[in-house]
Amino acid sequence: MKYALLLLALVSNLAIADQCQSDKLSIHKNFAMGRFNTCEVSAAGHYRLTLKPENLPINPSPWYALRLESSQAQQIELELLVEHGKPRYLPKVSVDKQHWQPVDYQIDGSSMHIQLALPKGTLWLAGQEIMDDEDYQQWQQQLEAKGLESIVLGQSVQGKPIEGLISRADSQDWLIMIGRQHPPEITGAMAMTHFVDEVMEESAQAMALRKRFNVLLVPNMNPDGVHAGNWRHNVGGVDLNRDWFSRAQPETQAVHSYLQKILADGGKIRFALDFHSTHRDVFYTMPTDYGLTPPELVDNWLAQLAEAIKPYPVNIKPGHNKDRGVFKQYIADTYGVHAVTYEVGDNTDRQDIANVARAAAQQLMDVLKTLP
Template identity: 85%
Template sequence: MKYALILLALVSNLAIADQCQSDKLSIHKNFAMGRYNQCQQLAPDSYRLTLKPENLPINPSPWYALKLVSSQSQDIELELLVEHGKPRYLPKISLDKQHWQPVDYQIDGQSMHIKLTLPEGTLWLAGQEILDNDDYQQWQKQWQEKGLALIQLGQSVQGKPIEGLVSYADSRDWLVFIGRQHPPEITGAMAMDHFVDEVLGASTEAAQLRKRFNLLLVPNMNPDGVYAGNWRHNVGGVDLNRDWFSREQPEVQAVHQYLQKIVASGGKIRFAMDFHSTHHDVFYTMPTDYGLTPPDLVDNWLAKLAEVIKPYPVNIKPGHNKDRGVFKQYIADTYGVHAVTYEVGDNTDRQDIADVARAAARQLIPMLSALP
């Protein structure tokens, strides 16, 4: 009985809050994409961080990002405990939020265990590199300075701008590229960056493409969710890549309304891509026999890509999901053209992401330019 009372007293003294604070160490999430739900100090050098989704049901992709401010060099142990899911994103650390390196970890069921040697000062720990709304603003500014137009398509649930970059051509035909429907999917965002870099590059082929087509780029579809570090949804609690037919969320409405204006004014959407992350690299395509013209456009493109990057694998999964409200299906059914969902593995080598995305763009550019 005596030992039970002592144990009860110890448990009652454990602090459970949204941050842990001591003379030696502070653990915070007060920055863009910072995310965990509770911080509990288990022992002088041991902490448990609980990760919970924004709402349920959800396709679990437990995101976490925290800032550790240490008054001295010290060794600590962290447990990341996932509710309603299992760990997905592997831990990385940074001293400046710009340069990241992986750290060792162990996964036991719903928990990830990490041992860290903290320097004096600030260290960030996150599931992936942090790419937040401010980074998109800088990215967009760079392309504005090179001649692209920045337009506001609409607003998010919380009133943040849904912005697009447009490269105008003397044409009624449009290509559409969107990203970051799901906030933690950083490798897909990286792929979009490299892919767009080729499309907007200085090569003769890219210049011809931009004369042939107007381009709409919407790199950050979910700025509210990105800022909050959401696992998957917008702050309305909806998976945006399941909302393209019901169009209940303002972020999806904004893009849909712009595309409808294009068509209403005599324009035509000719091709579209959205960029994501999953457990491995894969291209989700529409079936060759779906009635899109030309039927073999995407098959030919990915066959050429496979040839130039071999032995790197090109995984292709054709299919249609009429009842799921995904962007790829929406484009195919609404505008009658090919659309591709480009998924990049969570742990794909970062140089491979760049190389494959750029090669994919270089192979696609002349094929799009040749469309009748």
């Protein structure tokens, strides 16, 4: 009887585990951004994976990323079962973790069903393209080659560096750009790379901008959450974009301290951007009459952008909420200047993301040069 119970315990452990492993197929999450919770074989060739948030309550954005190792070409069905939310990110596959293609799926309530034709070898499947610390390091090296200076602003909860890049000007004026407060928001991260690349071009416009303004970039505000494949929070279980006034987390403290140091050294924060993703492209702005300097900066920027990219839509949502702890509000209330939350749709065409971000950077540079 004892042995039977032990055997039963062993079998149930094997049936629902944190990975699936058999002769023909194993499913892993031991890589940066890798994420699912449990995996079980629900029928021959059918695998059920659960997706759970890091903690509750949470604004649900069920992230998943898995690596499938197959000993032969085979057809399988995956079910991704979301706990606490509905599927948000549409499945994509890659054989090299760099180039991704969408795959067919069906959504049925909290479950997503995916039929997969597995090649022999490795296939990655994830909710968006994977953009991890290694990708940031590569991009950072390109920016360093263009003369940007790397700095460490502080440490994350798990002791990872909060890295910044600075383009120095002969002035006291600063532009601030941050990204990846929310780990799965890859389209916003893509927009940030294109936007920054345009600002760092060798064009006359970009060189004039960099002569006039210091630029501080913090591309990955939440390195622990990104590594863990978190849905939204840092590993302290906090939504960083609700923490900018209380600054209970080391990630927000690190950036705040650096901005305070800029002020202490006589610098002025003139404008800030924060890159995110949501279900559609939208710019969350501070209201024109909020009392920021100069009041019409963002109105002018986005009107010029709309003209430059028409008929592509530019959606603008002004608003403010003193109590929420959002970065743009923190910038407005602490430094008296405009900040914008630059949101990109989860499913926005990737070439459109690049085109709009490049145009947005050009039009912003055009407007900023008129600042007194």
